[in-house]
Amino acid sequence: MAQTRFQRRVAALLDSADIHIDGTRPWDIQVHDADFYRRVLTGGSLGLGESYMQGCWDAQDLDGFIYRLLRADLEKRAMTLGLALSALKARLFNLQKSSRAFQIGRHHYDMGNDLYTCMLGKQLVYSCGYWRDAADLDTAQEAKLELVFRKLGLKPGMRVLDIGCGWGVALRLAAERYGIHGVGITVSTQQADYARALCRDLPIEIQMQDYRQLDQKFDRIFSIGMFEHVGVKNYRTYMRVVRRCLKEDGLFLLHSIGSNESVHDTDPWITRYIFPNSMLPSIKQIATATEEVFVMEDWHNFSVHYDSTLLAWRRNFENNWDRLKHQYSQVFYRMWRYYLSASAASFRARKNQLWQIVFSPRGVAGGYQAPR
Numbered sequence: 001m002a003q004t005r006f007q008r009r010v011a012a013l014l015d016s017a018d019i020h021i022d023g024t025r026p027w028d029i030q031v032h033d034a035d036f037y038r039r040v041l042t043g044g045s046l047g048l049g050e051s052y053m054q055g056c057w058d059a060q061d062l063d064g065f066i067y068r069l070l071r072a073d074l075e076k077r078a079m080t081l082g083l084a085l086s087a088l089k090a091r092l093f094n095l096q097k098s099s100r101a102f103q104i105g106r107h108h109y110d111m112g113n114d115l116y117t118c119m120l121g122k123q124l125v126y127s128c129g130y131w132r133d134a135a136d137l138d139t140a141q142e143a144k145l146e147l148v149f150r151k152l153g154l155k156p157g158m159r160v161l162d163i164g165c166g167w168g169v170a171l172r173l174a175a176e177r178y179g180i181h182g183v184g185i186t187v188s189t190q191q192a193d194y195a196r197a198l199c200r201d202l203p204i205e206i207q208m209q210d211y212r213q214l215d216q217k218f219d220r221i222f223s224i225g226m227f228e229h230v231g232v233k234n235y236r237t238y239m240r241v242v243r244r245c246l247k248e249d250g251l252f253l254l255h256s257i258g259s260n261e262s263v264h265d266t267d268p269w270i271t272r273y274i275f276p277n278s279m280l281p282s283i284k285q286i287a288t289a290t291e292e293v294f295v296m297e298d299w300h301n302f303s304v305h306y307d308s309t310l311l312a313w314r315r316n317f318e319n320n321w322d323r324l325k326h327q328y329s330q331v332f333y334r335m336w337r338y339y340l341s342a343s344a345a346s347f348r349a350r351k352n353q354l355w356q357i358v359f360s361p362r363g364v365a366g367g368y369q370a371p372r
Helices: 002-016 035-053 062-071 081-092 103-109 113-120 137-152 169-178 189-198 232-245 268-273 283-290 304-319 330-348
Strands: 159-163 181-186 204-208 218-224 246-259 295-301 352-360
Touching (some): 062 330, 103 189, 137 352, 169 204, 181 189, 189 204, 218 232, 232 246, 232 283, 246 283, 304 330
Parallel strands (some): 181 204
Antiparallel strands (some): 246 352
């Protein structure tokens, strides 16, 4: 009887999102294990993701299935005690303090350069592409980096800092095309090794370093896809560090995923399996952190471009699985596919945003002209 009750409850929730159990449409869910119903009702998004990893259910159009869940706000209607406790823990403790800064590097970014090389494409850039005039992933990523450089007004001889430099591609391109001198910091050993090799013939220095240790002056600073690991308890500190390192006539560009509401934690499945200690900032949280520190010159939202970027990453991952499957398990395959699909769905549903924000220390004289 209990199992039937669980099933009826899940079916009613899914029906409100126009999803049928064992239906025939691409976004309908095919349930292979009846325990799925209990796990979803007691575990929420964590139970949904874990049961997918373990093969309890499938959907032909996985991102379409999750998109419909999100548009119907089922993640809020299926709130669990575990999720509430996770949010409380994030409010009570600083999960992104200095002593934990390198945890995300070890857990996620050091997973293997082979994985990221196969997934990210030629540019090896792990952030949203700019698809306005692009027809493929590599072009979209190059366009995004060029957009960053134009917004910052890079010029030869400038000293530029990249906070969270990844595999060094942005700094290398900036040095080659604009003649800058660069410093990049990362908390990933594998990223640092790759970036040093990639930039060895250019005036670029790559450091394994927490952002709080920075204390040099730069003409321009950018941070692409790193702020999601800073945490709300550290936003003010982060902005003050950037301000300390930026010259009076400098510019700072922040490229970050954002949330429509102010939160203190992130989805529990993402926290456990993909990005530990991560969280997405809100407009209010960023504004509070930058008040009396920076002047906001431009705020650009192109979040719908992340849907296309994530689906391109998923295609690359799936198409290269034969090269990767000897190093990663089938559970990993389903975990990674779920991560990319759910992320794409979150941007399509407009639950998550992608912002590029330009700041100056005291305001650009005569005004700032924002490239697009």
